[in-house]
Amino acid sequence: MTDERTYRVDLMTRVEGEGRFVLRVKDGVVIDAELSIFEAPRFFEAFLRGRSLFEVPDLTARICGICPIAYQMSSARALEAALGLVPTPEIERLRRAIYCGEWIESHALHVFMLHAPDFLGYESAIEMARDHRAIVERGLRLKKTGNRLIEILGGRPSHPVSPRVGGLSKAPTVAALRAIRDELARGLEESLETVRLVARFPMPELEVDYVFASCVSGDAYPIERGDAIVLSGGRGVVPVASWDREMIERHAPHSNALQATLADGTPYLCGPQARLFHHAEKLHPVARDAMREVGLPREVKNPYRSIVVRAVELVHAFAEALALVERYEVPERSYVEGPLRAGVGAGASEAPRGLLWHRYEVSADGSVVSARIVPPTSQNQARIEADLRALGPSLLAMEHGAATRRAEQLIRSYDPCISCATHFLDLRIEPTHEGSA
């Protein structure tokens, strides 16, 4: 008798996106694993054509309510490359500080509100809050601090307005930025507690040999800047401008989003695990100590364990932000300018959930001729499907509800930026044949 089971995940529709996951297992063998997502950046690639290049950071910020700074920063860097602009070190520090704010608010949201309920056995953070009020309050507090840092530097707590081509339109006063110092210091302590908390969570078993891809940013743990992109497995370092030759996007018939793989078809992983693998020694010493304390290796092969990596990066973002705030002096210029010219430029930065790559061609009058945006979720999508395929056989021995939760929990491990609706995943297992679950 044939035993065929269909595991189906519907990503509930919100304004930002929709998607579906289908896993089909026949006689213990995975025959299909498909993650279908709607992907906003594709619309933006067409929408940006003909616009002034100076509008691009503001417009691309609207792609995502959780990581607008990542879109602003990658687009600004690509356009600066096209124009030949080089921001000063003072401007780079301002950019790093505001990007730390985004890492803090995004990682806090994911660790506490989206992913922790899976580990603690709750449908959502709302249900979890009834039994674990302190944990949820801590998450909200940390997220608020990240948003406050963004507001001070960017003018608004979400969709900030100051990031622009060349830097930030305005630098805050020393007093304005230092006002958040104590809050960041408290956040650093609480983020260390967070590492200890999530490291105790029971981890489902799954081991994957990943090809990790992450930005290289000089001697720094990569956040706001990618000088190049490094791949694991002896695959070397790729210039940012050449990433579209190393990475290939294909249209998957089941999805209206493009899926990226390496040129030879190998899926790869970007995001916290990739950054840690390539750059663990560049973490702030406090974050490195936290890694050691909980026994986290630099190569994390279990995707479920990404919650611990994300918590370590939360520590790093707080420690970096605190140091930047304490050393802050108002720069002479908050942005650099130069003459318009026709050109092509690519730029990359590390969004909280991974490598975000932009490429623009601009004309001599400063209008956008073409735009290409490759977000981290598009790059991770093929890897997510491969991991779900690897997980499939182990689900068959599990009770129906537990199996669905396990698959859903895996999808969340990658912090997919399908939209803010990710935590409203509705997962169903549908028996399709006799003998099915």
Add this chain to the structure above:
Amino acid sequence: MIRVVALGSELAGDDRAALDAVRALAPIEGVELVLAGRPGPSLLDHLEGATVVLVDVVRRGLAPGEIVTMDLAGLGARGLSSGSMTSHDLGPIDALRLAEALGRPTPRGLFVGVGGASFARGAGLGQGVSAALPGLRTAILEAIAAARSAEEKDHA
């Protein structure tokens, strides 16, 4: 203090209606106008420390352009879910549920919703919702007046 909080996305069809309506209001003494966009859990912060007039686009349950005003605290009691009530995750109902679960005080104020029809990316406001904007602004001003009246009674 009264705080008007508008939710929505400016690049998703009718989803921008609340933002447009609140942006068009002239400054009002003692009233803070917040274009919150899609704040997620940060919506909780906007609901604290003030009497709130929360303005959002209702995805299902209202005809395009239809306007509803109701007590903020009573939203959840109507048995509606955020998914069917609003175009945003952690919308008003979930924010109220989270606040309650955390033992925070019940937010005070009113919800003003307008029905939307199309939420396609890149689309502008649909005709039905566009025509309703003057009425939505009026509903918001009435909600502000009601909130102010309630505050004055509390202080009396």
